[in-house]
Amino acid sequence: MRSPPPILPLEVSDLCYTAGGERLLRDISFTLEAGSLTIILGPNGAGKSLILRLCHGLLKPTGGSVQWRGGGNPARRHAMVFQRPVLLRRTAAANISHALKLHGLDRHARAQRTLAALAQAGLSDLARRQARLLSGGEQQRLAFARAWALSPQVLFLDEPTANLDPAATRAIETTIHGFRAMGTKVVMTTHDLAQARRLADDILFFNRGRLVENGPAKPFFAAPRSKEGQAFIAGEILW
Amino acid sequence: MPELTAALQLIATFDGDLLAIILLSLQVNLTALAFALVFGLPLGAVVGLYAFPGRRLVIVTLNALMGLPPVVVGLVVYLLLSRSGPFGVLGLLFTPTAMIIAQTILVTPIIAALSRQVVADLWAEYDEQLRSLGASSWQSMTTLLWDARFSLVTTLLAGFGRASAEVGAVMIVGGNIDRVTRVMTTAIALETSKGNLSLALGLGIVLLLITFIVNAAAFGVREAAARRAALI
Structure with a gap:
């Protein structure tokens, strides 16, 4: 399989987002x-x-821009997994197959890819079970398997373990490492400091709608430059 | 009660008159329901899914049309189909087709309004995920209708109930002609006024029975879906 042209880097410049008269994000610039x-x-x-x-395209910025600079067509080359997995009222296998259908794969390719995705996530035994009857951890693993099946170049994860117990969290973190090993760029939000330490190569530290720090993880955790960063690392509640 | 005994006898012996009326009723009601689904489901899905100017007005109108008085619909369809009306040349007045048209007009708003609510609720849940997967509008709509299929059974039921209980519109546009356009409800009205209570009662019992069976089946489908798969 020939790999498609890269869509990264992603350049975010002077990004603002206002809703209901409130400026929720202001002047954010970074490159992924x-x-x-x-x-x-x-x-x-x-x-x-x-x-x-905003990066995934689910929201339109009210100011600034989000641009894929890699030259490849970004459409359907980046995926997202949400904090609460949104699963269709169908079987586990059908949830993956449906996503592949939306991406235009034919029946044969869908069947193969679905089996591979379920096997990769350790969900083969649950293929024919109704997705919404799975446990919380299994549901989130299925959401990851669905994303995996789409072979995204970039995967956005929105607090994917926030609702999970430690065992399920560990399983998801293993999956995340798997994506990284495959060469997928993972961009993940968390407010869990320990998890950030375990996973991060780079950190974008936000506070109150502003990007406060942007850089490699190690120096950030060792000695944050900003006051807000120091307070957050120290476990103090931010104002 | 001699009438009740006679009525049960008519049912038990599969009386020809009774059977013809029942079959025509089912044919008219189910055909009208099918057309109402064809028009109403996509309409409900589109209104549930898309934001467009005048959407609120459409929703209010659809909800209001659920309570459309059947006799008024009958009158309007009568005027349209009568010899001097715009569709008079088709010669449809006093035929089962006219009755199907009138009932389709009555049932479509019910299907559209109720399915809009179902689709809108599900869309609130699926919206981000489907957009994240790159679903087109058409793909979103078909996904929602399929995933809402068990909830839509209730919608179907309401539509069928409206059609099968309705008497005013089919009376006006059908004319209640024996063996041509006489259905259960119009026959009951006529036989009661004639004093032929056994036939009226027999038809009434059958009508109740059909309603009961359809509701029980729909209830069963929903129960099974909820129990088996948390699908609702």
């Missing part, structure tokens, strides 16, 4: 490069989920 795993970190209400939705 291929390879590393980027964690978008920050307290509740920092604008983390908004940033993901």
